Structure formats: structure tokens, C-alpha cells
Amino acid sequence: MMIRQCWVIMQRELFYMWRDKSLRNILLVGPLLGLLLMAGVYSSQRIGNISTAIVDLDKSSASRQVTTDLKNSQNLQVVAYFDTFSQLEESIKRGEVIVGVVIPENYGKDIALQRQTKVAVLIDGMNIIYATNASSAVLTVTRTLGAQVGIRTLIAKGIQPNQAQEAYQSVAFPEEAWFNPTANYAYFLVLAFALNVWQQCCTLASCMTIIGENGRRSWYQIRTSGISLFKLFFCKSFVHIGILLLTVLPVYFLAFVVFKLPLACGWSSFLLFTLIFILALHGLGTMMSSLSPNAVNASRYGMIIALPSFLLSGFTWPLQAMPQWLQHVVWILPQTWFFQGVSFLTFKNPGWGFVSHYFLALSLMAVLFYSVAALRLMVSDFPHKG
Amino acid sequence: MIDVKQILNIAHYEIMRIFRERVLLAILFIVPLLYASMFGLVYVSAILQHVPLGIVDLDHSQESRAVVSAFENTPNFQVIPQVSTYADLEAGMKNGLVRAGVVIPADYSQKLAQHQLTQILTVYDGSNLIYGFNTRKYFQQVLNTFSAEHTAAYLSGLGMTKQEIVNVMDTVSYSMQVWYNPTFSYATFIYIGLVLMTLQQIGLLGVGLTVTREKEENSWLQFLCAAVPQWKIFIGKALPYFIANFFNFGLLLWIAARFVNVKIEGSVGLILLLGLLFDLIIVSVGFIVSVYFPNSLLVTRYFMLISVPIFVASGYSWPSTHIPAVINTLLRTMPYTWMAEAFRLLTVKNLGFEYIADKIMVLILMAAATTFFALTFSKRRKPPAQIGPVVNSALDYPNKNF
Numbered sequence: 008m009m010i011r012q013c014w015v016i017m018q019r020e021l022f023y024m025w026r027d028k029s030l031r032n033i034l035l036v037g038p039l040l041g042l043l044l045m046a047g048v049y050s051s052q053r054i055g056n057i058s059t060a061i062v063d064l065d066k067s068s069a070s071r072q073v074t075t076d077l078k079n080s081q082n083l084q085v086v087a088y089f090d091t092f093s094q095l096e097e098s099i100k101r102g103e104v105i106v107g108v109v110i111p112e113n114y115g116k117d118i119a120l121q122r123q124t125k126v127a128v129l130i131d132g133m134n135i136i137y138a139t140n141a142s143s144a145v146l147t148v149t150r151t152l153g154a155q156v157g158i159r160t161l162i163a164k165g166i167q168p169n170q171a172q173e174a175y176q177s178v179a180f181p182e183e184a185w186f187n188p189t190a191n192y193a194y195f196l197v198l199a200f201a202l203n204v205w206q207q208c209c210t211l212a213s214c215m216t217i218i219g220e221n222g223r224r225s226w227y228q229i230r231t232s233g234i235s236l237f238k239l240f241f242c243k244s245f246v247h248i249g250i251l252l253l254t255v256l257p258v259y260f261l262a263f264v265v266f267k268l269p270l271a272c273g274w275s276s277f278l279l280f281t282l283i284f285i286l287a288l289h290g291l292g293t294m295m296s297s298l299s300p301n302a303v304n305a306s307r308y309g310m311i312i313a314l315p316s317f318l319l320s321g322f323t324w325p326l327q328a329m330p331q332w333l334q335h336v337v338w339i340l341p342q343t344w345f346f347q348g349v350s351f352l353t354f355k356n357p358g359w360g361f362v363s364h365y366f367l368a369l370s371l372m373a374v375l376f377y378s379v380a381a382l383r384l385m386v387s388d389f390p391h392k393g
Numbered sequence: 394m395i396d397v398k399q400i401l402n403i404a405h406y407e408i409m410r411i412f413r414e415r416v417l418l419a420i421l422f423i424v425p426l427l428y429a430s431m432f433g434l435v436y437v438s439a440i441l442q443h444v445p446l447g448i449v450d451l452d453h454s455q456e457s458r459a460v461v462s463a464f465e466n467t468p469n470f471q472v473i474p475q476v477s478t479y480a481d482l483e484a485g486m487k488n489g490l491v492r493a494g495v496v497i498p499a500d501y502s503q504k505l506a507q508h509q510l511t512q513i514l515t516v517y518d519g520s521n522l523i524y525g526f527n528t529r530k531y532f533q534q535v536l537n538t539f540s541a542e543h544t545a546a547y548l549s550g551l552g553m554t555k556q557e558i559v560n561v562m563d564t565v566s567y568s569m570q571v572w573y574n575p576t577f578s579y580a581t582f583i584y585i586g587l588v589l590m591t592l593q594q595i596g597l598l599g600v601g602l603t604v605t606r607e608k609e610e611n612s613w614l615q616f617l618c619a620a621v622p623q624w625k626i627f628i629g630k631a632l633p634y635f636i637a638n639f640f641n642f643g644l645l646l647w648i649a650a651r652f653v654n655v656k657i658e659g660s661v662g663l664i665l666l667l668g669l670l671f672d673l674i675i676v677s678v679g680f681i682v683s684v685y686f687p688n689s690l691l692v693t694r695y696f697m698l699i700s701v702p703i704f705v706a707s708g709y710s711w712p713s714t715h716i717p718a719v720i721n722t723l724l725r726t727m728p729y730t731w732m733a734e735a736f737r738l739l740t741v742k743n744l745g746f747e748y749i750a751d752k753i754m755v756l757i758l759m760a761a762a763t764t765f766f767a768l769t770f771s772k773r774r775k776p777p778a779q780i781g782p783v784v785n786s787a788l789d790y791p792n793k794n795f
Binding site for chain 1: 416420424428431432434435436437438441442443445486487488489492505508509510511512513514515516517518519520521522523524525526527529530532533534536537540543544547548551560561562563564565566567568569570571572573574575577579582583587594598602689690691693694695697698700701702705706710711712714715716717719720737738741742744748784785786790791792793794
């Protein structure tokens with residue numbers, strides 16, 4: 008009898024979710040569309056080929072050598088040659104080039120005469136992603152170019168070639184990007200942004216748990232039918248959680264199987280982690296639902312938290328760079344635990360000892376949120392006076 | 394002479410509605426402030442410094458200590474003393490204790506003494522590329538300085554005088570200037586984009602419910618039947634939101650400049666013009682959506698979800714030069730893309746009208762088109778659609794007070 012009743016409630020909830028056309032569209036299409044859009048946005052994966060312009064005021068063989076070295080550098084792409092500084096300035100203003108290199112007049116002559124000369128490198132700092140990559144590329148190139156000129160100068164001064172080389176190149180500095188060896192932006196952000204869209208869709212669905220019942224006129228019938236509230240909301244939540252988990256599966260399939268984004272921890276751990284997060288998030292939505300007089304306000308309350316939660320989670324701009332007190336406060340949001348956990352689990356898999364805290368915290372949050380929702384429901388004045 | 398009394402009456406009625414609905418009032422006047430403060434706190438440090446660094450010095454010589462000192466003497470890194478072995482570094486990188494590492498090999502000083510090539514390994518955490526790219530830049534800066542010092546010491550060992558060393562090493566110097574945002578301030582980079590997105594969302598969520606609310610209370614019919622032209626209904630209903638949005642625009646920019654230290658330069662006139670155009674587009678779009686959507690729940694749901702995709706794909710953070718043309722074209726239909734780009738060129742690059750004229754033109758066209766549709770919405774009453782049983786998608790949604 009009890010199982011049959013649960014089954015009927017669950018069937019009814021499924022029917023309700025399906026008949027809610029906007030929620031159905033949001034859950035079915037939203038997360039997938041989010042993933043595909045993000046995969047498209049970050050499809051170039053790396054900031055390479057940074058558009059660079061050269062103003063060669065010298066036009067000597069030495070200055071042409073600089074041009075050749077810049078053309079051969081890994082991340083810079085020489086796209087324009089200008090005759091004057093003002094042309095370069097204008098091009099940077101218009102955003103046509105990001106890096107400008109100005110080789111002064113008499114550059115070759117000064118080097119030959121061992122007189123000091125200065126090459127100016129200008130970077131458009133408006134977009135930091137560009138500017139940071141451009142700076143690294145420029146610093147690497149200038150170190151190499153500086154060494155080449157220095158070696159030639161020393162040799163010209165009568166220093167042995169091997170000694171001249173050793174003076175500049177006795178220490179090499181190889182660099183490695185761990186966990187994401189090609190510094191791939193798609194690895195870094197595509198899944199995270201898609202999951203951000205998904206958690207917002209989940210929040211909208213979760214915010215209907217209680218108000219979706221006690222905000223309807225049929226609530227009187229349910230109250231008088233004798234069905235226990237625990238059974239009713241447990242069965243509803245069970246369906247919600249199952250649906251929310253189902254909506255993330257195609258996202259994960261596309262992300263990890265088709266787009267081959269990194270998943271260091273393995274499927275089972277990641278799915279379990281996702282499930283625990285769904286519990287916490289659904290709990291939060293249910294709590295908002297219990298505190299709201301109608302579905303619009305429930306959605307507003309839930310989304311006011313869900314919208315900025317990704318930025319606050321420290322997934323992009325690191326927590327360590329935020330004010331000390333805020334670093335502690337943001338951990339009250341389940342999204343912080345989730346997105347931090349996603350980063351650790353997909354890239355690093357630091358082991359159960361480390362991530363167990365994340366599982367525990369999310370579980371405790373779920374218990375807390377559901378408890379508040381249950382308390383609120385129990386003390387609310389239904390059937391309402393109206 | 395246009396009779397403005399009807400417009401003012403409708404605007405007055407709408408203001409009463411806003412003040413009566415406390416949540417809406419909070420969304421219009423408190424949430425923008427809350428979000429601006431929250432984002433401000435997140436980015437207030439602006440520059441990513443003190444990157445936790447683990448140094449594995451396997452040599453423990455005087456030469457290797459010079460390397461360690463080079464990293465200790467920069468505010469960009471914070472050397473974490475708990476990391477001293479390669480295993481520590483691996484573990485620290487995995488659990489987030491450190492985000493970068495330097496490994497000095499055991500034979501470092503020996504190879505230097507034997508005039509053999511040696512190497513110092515630098516590693517950074519690629520799982521967060523904001524850390525990663527900044528760390529790489531900081532590494533290059535430290536290593537350039539270290540290389541120069543190393544070369545100077547080597548030449549000194551060859552018997553060259555200080556002046557001779559300076560002459561050799563400064564034969565070619567490279568001056569690197571970063572224009573417009575020389576300190577690499579993340580606040581200047583990203584904060585205004587977030588503020589504009591907040592204004593868009595709050596604006597849409599406010600005006601987006603102005604008609605649906607009437608529909609839910611069966612009072613929209615009175616507007617449709619009344620002898621008041623459409624354009625007056627739109628202006629009257631949208632005016633309070635237009636003013637509130639513009640107030641928020643000014644307030645949030647003031648917070649950005651005053652408390653978050655975001656660089657805001659450029660012509661005040663152009664800033665105001667952009668703000669007015671963006672505001673006009675937002676209230677027009679919000680009103681049109683409100684006219685054609687059946688209830689407030691749907692409007693809230695759809696409007697809430699558009700912020701992340703628009704922000705990410707707009708080219709504001711990840712440059713549009715690296716986004717496929719089809720997505721760029723799609724996002725060019727969004728006013729946010731033009732507004733954010735024009736606003737950044739104006740306030741960060743401090744460019745004049747001629748540089749953003751095309752963007753202003755697009756915004757004017759968008760404002761004209763959306764305002765036209767809002768002013769001329771159809772007052773025709775449609776019979777309820779026969780679409781069978783629906784949940785939450787008809788003229789009502791779960792509400793305890795119905």
C-alpha cells in the first residue's frame with residue numbers, strides 16, 4: 008500500500024514536471040545548450056597568435072633579425088608593419104593589434120658600435136587574458152633576443168664564444184603546466200560554465216518543491232486526504248533529484264567522452280559527488296520554496312543565490328585573492344564546495360581523505376536545508392486563511 | 394500638445410505597485426547594491442599576488458640559495474616553507490597548498506662550476522588558468538632578473554669592470570609598457586562587465602513583470618479596453634523602471650570608481666548616452682516580453698538564465714577574436730555585447746566618440762527598434778489558447794495568496 012502510494016505520488020510529480028513546459032524546456036535544453044555554447048566559445052582553447060605589429064624605424068639587417076625572431080616566437084603573430092609610431096598607436100587603440108614593437112633608428116649601427124639602444128614593446132592591457140599571455144610571450148622573446156645580442160657583443164669584445172654563450176645561457180628554465188599541460192582554456196572553463204548553467208536550471212526546478220504544492224488549490228485536498236507530508240515531499244524530492252541527475256548525464260557524456268575534457272577521479276566518484284551536490288542544492292531550493300508565498304518569489308530567492316555563486320566559489324578568481332573574512336563566508340554556499348570539488352576531482356584527484364570533507368559538508372548542508380524547510384512547513388499556517 | 398497626465402497616472406500606479414511589492418522593491422534597489430558590493434569585495438584586491446609557491450632546493454648550495462632569494466624577494470610569490478621535497482610539491486599542488494613550484498636540481502652548483510648547462514624547472518597549476526597565466530608571467534619576470542644577475546656575476550668573474558658589464562648588458566634593453574591597465578587590475582578588467590550584466594538582469598526582471606502581473610490579476614484587460622493608446626501605456630509603465638535603472642547605473646559606477654578602484658575615464662556625456670541607450674533597450678525588451686509572456690514565473694525563469702551565456706560569449710572576457718564567427722554573429726544581436734565593448738573602450742581606453750561611433754549607432758538602432766515595438770504593441774484581445782492542461786505555463790502559477 009505504502010509503496011503504491013509513493014509510486015502514485017512520483018508519477019504525479021513526473022506528470023507535473025512534464026506539463027510545466029518552461030521548466031521542461033529549461034531542464035532538457037538549458038544545460039546542454041550551455042555546454043555546447045561554452046565548448047564553441049572556448050573552441051580555440053588557447054590564446055595563441057596574439058596579433059603583433061612592428062615599427063621598424065631602422066630597416067637594417069639587425070632589425071630584420073628582430074622581426075624574424077618575433078615572427079618565429081610561439082605565441083605572437085606579426086600581422087602588420089607600420090612606418091610610424093602613431094600608426095601603431097592608432098592600431099592598438101582600435102584593437103587591431105595587441106602587441107606593438109618599436110625598433111629605433113640606428114638600432115643596427117648602435118649594436119655594431121656597442122652603444123646602448125632601446126626597443127619599446129607596447130601591450131594593450133584592456134583585456135587581461137590577452138595582456139597576461141602577451142606579457143609572458145614578450146618576456147620570453149626579449150630574454151632570448153637580449154641573450155643573442157649580448158653573446159654577439161661579448162664575442163666582438165674578444166670573449167671566447169663558449170664563454171659568451173655560458174654567460175647568458177648556462178641556466179635553462181623549462182616550464183610545465185601541471186594537470187593541464189597545454190594550458191587549455193577549454194579544459195579550465197567549459198565544464199565549469201556548463202555546470203553553472205545547469206545548477207541555475209536545477210535551482211529553478213528545486214524552488215517548486217513546496218510552493219508547487221501548497222501554492223495550488225489542490226493543497227486542501229492533499230491535506231484532507233491524510234497523506235503524510237513527509238511521504239509526499241520525500242517522493243516529490245526523489246523524483247526531482249532523479250531528474251536533476253538525469254539532466255547532467257548528457258552534459259557529462261559530451262564533456263568527458265565527446266569533448267574529452269579531463270576527469271582525473273573517474274566516473275563513479277564524480278557522479279557520487281554530483282549526486283551529493285544535487286541533494287544540497289535541492290535542499291536549498293526546497294528551503295527557498297518553503298519560505299516563499301508564491302513560485303515567482305521562490306525562483307527569485309533561489310536565483311539571487313545561484314547567479315553570483317559561481318563567481319563567489321573561487322573557481323575563476325581565486326578565493327585566496329578575496330578578503331579574509333569573505334574567504335570563510337563563501338563556504339556557506341553549496342556551490343562553493345561543488346565548484347571547488349569539481350576543480351580538484353576533474354584535474355587532480357587528490358584522494359578520498361581530501362574530498363571526504365566536501366562530501367561531508369554538502370551532506371550536512373542538505374540535512375540543514377531540508378530540516379529548515381520541514382520546520383517552516385510544519386509551523387506555517389496552512390490551510391491558509393484566505 | 395501631448396497630454397502627459399494619463400502617462401503620469403499610469404506611472405504613479407506602477408510606482409504604487411512597486412512599493413507595495415516588497416520583493417520587487419528590493420530587487421530594484423537593494424539587489425543591485427548587494428551584487429555590486431559582493432563583486433566589489435571579490436575583486437577588490439584587483440591583482441593576483443602572493444601566489445603560494447613551493448621551492449624544492451635539492452642542491453642546498455650558495456648558488457641555489459640565490460635562486461630561492463630571487464623568488465622570496467618578490468611580492469608576487471609567497472614561498473610555502475612546508476614544501477621541501479618533490480613529493481611535497483606534488484602533494485601540495487594536488488591539495489591546493491601551493492599553486493606553483495620551482496625545482497632546483499641536486500647538481501645545480503656543480504654543473505655551474507663545471508661550465509655545463511643546467512636547468513631550473515618551473516611548474517604552475519594549470520587547473521586554474523588565472524593562477525596559471527599570472528604565475529607564468531611572474532616566473533618570466535623573476536627569471537629575467539635572475540638571468541641578468543647571473544650574467545653580470547659571470548662577466549665579473551671574467552674580470553670585466555662594472556661599467557663594462559653594464560655596457561655589454563644594456564646594449565639592447567627592452568622597455569615593456571602595458572597600456573590602459575598597467576597594473577593588470579582584474580577589477581578594471583572584469584568588474585564593469587559584471588555591473589552592466591547586473592543592470593541588465595535587474596532591469597529586465599523589474600519591467601518584465603509589469604504586464605504579466607496585471608494579467609495574473611485580471612487587470613490587464615482594463616488597460617487593453619481603456620481609451621489609452623499603447624504608447625502611453627508603455628511609457629507610463631516603463632518610466633519608473635527606466636528612472637530606477639538609470640539611478641542604479643549611476644550608483645553602481647560610483648561604487649566601482651570610489652570603492653573598487655575601477656578605472657573609469659572618458660567623456661561623461663558619452664557614458665551617460667550609453668547608459669540611457671542601454672536603459673531604453675532594457676525597458677523596451679522587458680516590456681515586450683512581459684506583453685507576450687503569459688505569467689511572471691516564465692519571465693523570471695527565462696530572464697534569470699540568460700546572464701551567464703551572454704556574459705561568457707560576448708567577448709568581454711575571452712576575446713571575440715578567439716570565438717567562432719557563428720557565435721560572435723549570434724551575440725552581436727545582444728545589446729550587452731555592444732554596450733560592454735563600447736563602455737570599456739570609452740572608460741578604460743579613454744577613446745573619443747569616433748572610436749565608438751559604430752557601437753553607439755548599433756545601440757541607437759536597437760533602442761529605436763525595441764522602443765518602436767514596445768510603443769506599438771498589439772492591444773487586440775486574444776481568446777485563451779486551447780493547448781490542453783498545462784502546469785505553471787498558463788495565466789497563473791502556484792501562489793498561496795490567490
